[in-house]
Amino acid sequence: MIKEYIKQLEGVSFDFLLNSLKRLVVGDRKLTNLELINEFIHKRSAHVTQNTLYGYLQTRIGGNYIKAFKDENYLKSINISRWNIFVVSVQDISFYIFSYLYKNQNYQKFEEAKKIYHKILLSEKENGLSDDIYDNAVEEFDRRFKEINWATFCNSNPFDKSSQALIYWSPIADELKNLDKEIVVNSMINKWNNVCRDFEKLIQKID
Secondary structure, three states, rough: OOOHHHHHHOOHHHHHHHHHHHHHHHHOOOOHHHHHHHHHHHHHHHHHHHHHHHHHHHHHHHHHHHHHOHHHHHHHHHHHHHHHHHHHHHHHHHHHHHHHHHHHHHOOOOOOHHHHHHHHHHHHHHOOOOHHHHHHHHHHHHHHHHHHHOOOHOOOOHHHHHHHHHHHHHOOOOEEEEHHHHHHHHHHHHHHHHHHHHHHHHEEEOO
């Protein structure tokens, strides 16, 4: 069943598809250093992106879901959507985590957030992240980084950008998006809330 599903989602990296399965098998580790935080951000961003985008598409396409994924042009549009949502998701969770660390641990090494973001995106170039999306994402991250209020971000609707990206980039007709917007955005926010709860349970003192 899993192999068949992977074939239907041709072009989607194995990391994106198997993150949730890995988590069920190996569980979560305590977050004791920046390397583990990097891994947490990477996996959870991929998980939320995958589940919200494909869940929305499956709901809207219905019985034609499998057929749609066999259409080469539609697969390309899904791939573009996936990457554009993913890069914003990594931004949001990175800013949330470093805002949380500042507020709760007085951690002020904010440049580490930038290093993690660049490292994650560079690693995804091997999985198909295009230069254009990469360059635009880094530019947007740097702009947001300069403007962020680290003391308040984690409590100020931190996942608004990725939720809006899900609506904007999903390959669904605009008139349907307008009808779906509130439900789809709330669905993604709920998934991020679960990620935040997990993070708060797992985070340790970071030096």
